[in-house]
Amino acid sequence: MGQVIKGKPVADAITESIVKDVEALRMKGIVPKLKIVRVGAREDDLAYEKGALTRMGKCGIIPEVLELPLNIAQADFVKELKAVNDDQTVHGILLFRPLPKHLKMDEIKFLVEPAKDIDCMNPINAAKIFEGDKTGYSPCTAQACVEILDYYGIELQGKKVVVVGRSMVVGKPLAMLLLDKNATVTVCHSHTKDLPEVCREAEVLVAAVGKAEMVKGNFIKEGAVVIDVGININADGNLCGDVDFEQCVDKAAMITVVPAGVGSVTTSVLAKNVVKACKIINSL
């Protein structure tokens, strides 16, 4: 049976290092602040927000929530967002997505101040990932996968890595982050032919598909490292990943769990990015 990888030790290690950074900033009279902008009150946003508020508290970061009405007009939303951008006490902005359909994401994504855009919504920060420019911010979930691989000492240089999924929040940025670590990266999607065969090539396999337990035992190369980003509900109504854990755990050398895997690292990456933003904004 492969080693089962949990997110908590990774999150704890990141938190420990943030606490020291925040203490040093506070000594200089600077207190990092995260502003969460939420439109409406979707259950999954509220669940993530609760975790984020707890994590910020542990790290010594001030969290504030701006809740906006579901029917807010585009012009009013833009005004609110610009006010958050202009607030000198705010260092990081997290805007929950997806926004209601009437709000024009194509305009809004460019409006989040790049220096405060700690979950990589602004295409300027996406471009920085593609350029390998470390002054930007990676989406927290993509970065959480890298933190897990780093923490568990998984060498990526020269490794064959397959990422299943090409969204702008997980698959694509993660592929670039792994490329930056000198892995040989293949990105798969819904048009990929013979997905199991492509995945079987992987020494490190990342599943970010959004399909409950789609990655089966025959996708896994013996001894592979398997990172499961998915959060789904299975036929029994239980939380599960994109990977069929029972089928894959014996073949994999290491495998993350769902829940308590990648998802439990994302808020600590969020906190890390707030501190990074705070340092950049204060020219430290």
Ligand code: NAP
């Ligand atoms: P998404 O935007 O729906 O993207 C899914 C990707 O999977 C797309 O690129 C899609 O391909 C691909 N795909 C769908 N069906 C496929 C198939 N049968 N074979 C191969 N590829 C297929 O999802 P996402 O936002 O990236 O999220 C992915 C998963 O991660 C979801 O389960 C989500 O809940 C989870 N998630 C977890 C966290 C966390 O904190 N752990 C955070 C964010 C998301 P096309 O591009 O061709 O459509």
